[in-house]
Every structure is written in C-alpha cells, then in structure tokens.
Amino acid sequence: MTAITRNLPWFIKDLGISIIGQKCYTTLVENLEVDNVECLKYSLSKGLGLGIVVGGSIMKVPQLLLIISARSARGLSLPAYVLETLSYAITLAYSYRNDFPFSTYGENFFLTIQNVIITLSILYYPTKTRLTQSSSSLNIAIALVATAVTGIALASVPESALSALQLSTIPLSLFSKVPQIRQNARAKSTGQLSAFAVIAQIAGCLARLFTTSAEVGDPILTAGFALALLLNVVLGVQMWQYWGKDILVEKVEDGRLMPETIHAPLREKETVPAYVQREASPVPTWGTDGTQSPGRASPIPRAGSPHVRQPSGRKWARKVD
Template identity: 55%
Template sequence: MTTITRNLPWFIRNPGVNLIGEKCYASLVEELQLGDSECLKFALSKGLGVGIVVGGSIAKVPQALNILFAGSARGLSLSAYVLETLAYAITLVYSYRNEFPFSTYGENFFLTLQNSVITTLIVYFPSTALKSGRSNVGGAFITILALIAGAALLLVTPAPTLSLLQAATVPLGVLSKLPQITANYRARSTGQLSVVAVGSQIAGCLARLFTTATEVGDTMLFLGFAVALVLNCVLGAQMWMYWNADRDDVEMDMGKLQVGEKGKEWARSGQVDIVIPPGTPTAPSSNTPSGRRWSRKVD
C-alpha cells in the first residue's frame, strides 16, 4: 500500500504538502502512520480550517437572500450587525498582520464582506413585514462609505493599538449579539433571521476553538470564539423557541396581503359591499319600502 501512497501524482501530493507540511504528509500519507497523534491532530485542524473558510464564504448568503426576497429587514438589529462587522474586520486585520495561517482566519474575510452587504441592506430596506416601496438610498450610500473608511483605518492602525482592538473584540462580540437577542425576546420572534446563518456560526465557532488552540495558541482569539459560541447558541435557542410564532407572523402577513389584493380588485370593478350595522328598528315611513335589506351592492 505504501508503494502507491509514496508515488501519488503531483496534483495530489503538492496540495497535501502545502496543507499539512512535508513532515506530516510523509508520516500520514506516504508511510500511513495513523498513530502519529501530533500530525493527525494538525491535519484535522487544517482540514477543519479549510472547511470553515469554504463554509464562511457562503454562510451569510441565506441571510442576505431572506432580506432581498422579503423586501424587509424585519426583526434584524442594525446595531448588532454594525458591531459584528467591526469585530470580524478587526480579527481579520489582526490575524493578517500577525501572519497567521489563512486557514485559521480566512472566513473572517468573507464574513466581513457578507456582513457589510447585510448591513447595507438593513439600512436600505424598510423594517416592516410587507413590501411598502420605501427605501433609504441615501442611508445605504453613506453606510457603504463608512464601511470603506473603517476598513482603510484598520489597515493603517499601529500594531499595539490593533492588539488592544483585538482584545476589545471580546466585549464587542457580546455587545454585537445583545441587541439582536433583546429584539428577539421583546418581539417573541426572530423575524428575517436566517437559521442557516446562525447554525453555521455555531458550527464555525466550535471548529475555530479547536483550530485556534492547535495552530495559533492566541488566548485573545480563543476567548473571542468561546464568547461568540455562547451567544450564537442563545440565538439558536431563540430560533427554536419562537419558530411557531414566526410561522404565524408569516401567515398573518400573507393574509393581510391577500385581503389587500382583494380590496384592489373590488375597487377596480367598482363594486363595493356596504354593510349597515343594525340599530334600533324604526317605524317604516310611507316612502320607505318594507323589508329593506341591511346590505346592498352598489355597482
């Protein structure tokens, strides 16, 4: 068997060596030393890291699509997304400047971009449940400029200040989730919050705790992911608790929409049902026909 594994083609060997290094590739792949716990742990961490980066590239896409299809940002907290985007951006720049392996922070690049899009959509679309035709173009444009300016500022921030900012991502992570958690609790609903996005964040935080401990060993990063895991689990619990309430809200909104469309049809046809509530009966006058109906249709 080792005769085959030692002679694998370059398009398999080269990516493997680049991912786990020459030593671990030789041990695990060429020699099939699966008892090498150190290399096995390292390879598992690398594999998880690559999976998280790939998953992170699409993790928030369902959330953005939810807003676009609904034409509404109902239930989503703008302050929560602003703070979360800032935390992602700080971790991205901090990891890049410290030359950590891309597999340990790459998803932050994609999550920062996706969160920026979602933040802009929250500003652009109304927060009502049904499409109202109102949109905030000016606010969305200002949001885009602010995001670009913030990214440029982080890139030129001195290293000591950047380290302090990374330490601040722990309380920042708490502050970024509390508005959304509070809004969900008050409304007894999670609105347009995406279950796929929340679930992927929980899985990503779990995997990042392992990869950070294995490859980086940075206490600030580890603590940040631990706090994020707890808060994302709270959001996941709220989605489970308020699942039926959200379904009822959607049904009610659809019912209102159908009633509204029916009213438009009646108005276009010129037929309106006028219902006169019954009151105290009065004696019919001489010019009033007997047996008057309480409702009649006016064409």
C-alpha cells in the same frame, strides 16, 4: 501499501504538502504512521480550517436571500450587524498582519463582505423609522463612507493599537449579539433571521476553538470564539423556541407602515354553514280574552293564528262567492 502512497501523482502530493506540510505528509501519507498524534491533530485542524473558510464564503448567503425575497429586513437588528461586521473586520486585520495561516481566519474575509451587504440591505428596505427612499439612500451613502474609513484605519494603525482592538472584539461580540437576542425576546419571533446562518455560526465557533488552540494558541482569539459560541447558542435556542409562533410583520399600505399579526402555522378557514337555524325569540302572546301574557320563548307564530292579534289597518276576509 506504502509503495502506492509514495508514488501518488505530483498534483496530489503538492496539494497535501501545501495543506499539512512536508513533515506530516511524509508521516501520515507516505509512511502511513497513523498513530502520530501530533500530525493527526494538526491535519484535523487544517481540514477543519479549510472547511470553515469554504463554509464562511456562503454562510450569510441564505440570510441575504431571505431579505431580498421578502423585500424586508424585519426582525434583524441594525446595531447587531454593524458591531458584528466591525468585529469580523478587526479579527481579519489582526490575523493578516500577524501572518497567521489563512485557514485560521479566512472565513472572516468572506463574512465581512457578506455582512456589509446585509447591513446595506437593512438600510435600504423601509422600516418604521425610515419611510422614504431618500433617507435610505443617505444612510447607505454614510455607511459606505464609514466602511471605507474603517478599512483604511485597520490597515494603517500600529501593531500595538491593533492588538488592543483585537481585545475589544470580545465586548464587541457581546454587544453585537445582545441587541438581536433582546429584539427576538421582545417580539417573540426571529423574523427574517436565517436558521442556517445561526447553526453554521455555532458549528464554526466550535471548530475555530479547536483550530486556534492547535495552530495559533492566541488566548485573545480563543476567548473571543468562546464568547461568540455562547451567544450563538442563545440565538439557536431562540430559533427553536419561537419557531412557528405568532410573528409581527409590517406592510406598506397607502404610503404608511401598517402592522398586522399573522398566525403561524396558518389554520384553515372555518367553513360557514349554508344556513343557520335561528333560535326562537321571545314574543308576547295573547289570550282568548284579548289580554297580553308575559313574553316567553316560543316559536314564531304564523299568520292567521288565533292567538295573535291582527295588526290594525285594513282587514282581510275570505271572498265568498
């Protein structure tokens, strides 16, 4: 078997070496020493890291598609996305400037870009506090300037300051999730929040805890991923708890946002009978002596009944030939 693994095509060999290194490639692939725990752990970490990077490149795409298709960012917290984007950007700059392997932080690059687009989408679509297109355009312009300034600052700050900023990602992760969690609890709904994105973030944090401890060993990064995992689990529980329950939507009507409640899942409309039989209403009855008796529920009397006093006015008689 080793005769085959030692003579694999060059492109397969080069790819394997670039992922797990020459030492572990020779040990696991060429010599088939699968009992080497150190190389197995390192290879698993590399595989998970690459998977996270690939998954991170599309993680927030379903969320963005939900916003665009609904033309609404209902249920999404703007402060939550701003803080989360800042946290991703700091981790990206910290890992890049410390020459960490790309497989340990690559998803932060893609998530930062996707979060910026989602944040701009939240600013673009109207809400209760932002009714005009001009105000949305102004907010978007301010957000773009702030994004550019933040990127330049993260690329130029000293290493010591960047380490302090990376430490600040722990409270940033906390405060980025708390507004979304509070908004979900208050509305009893997760709105346009993507279930795929929440589940993917939970899986990504779990995998990142393993890859960070195996390849980097940075306690700051490990603590940040552990806290992010806990808060993403809370969001996942809310997705399960509020799934299919009543939601509050906003609709633009006559230039104003009018709230209306939609019940989900939708129930079929009740059918209305073709006719409704009316109950007999209490009517006064008349005795043979012309006196009125107390009203009681009785069938509606027909015309010509001897027990009903005929109305005053023109009298009717049968024509006699």
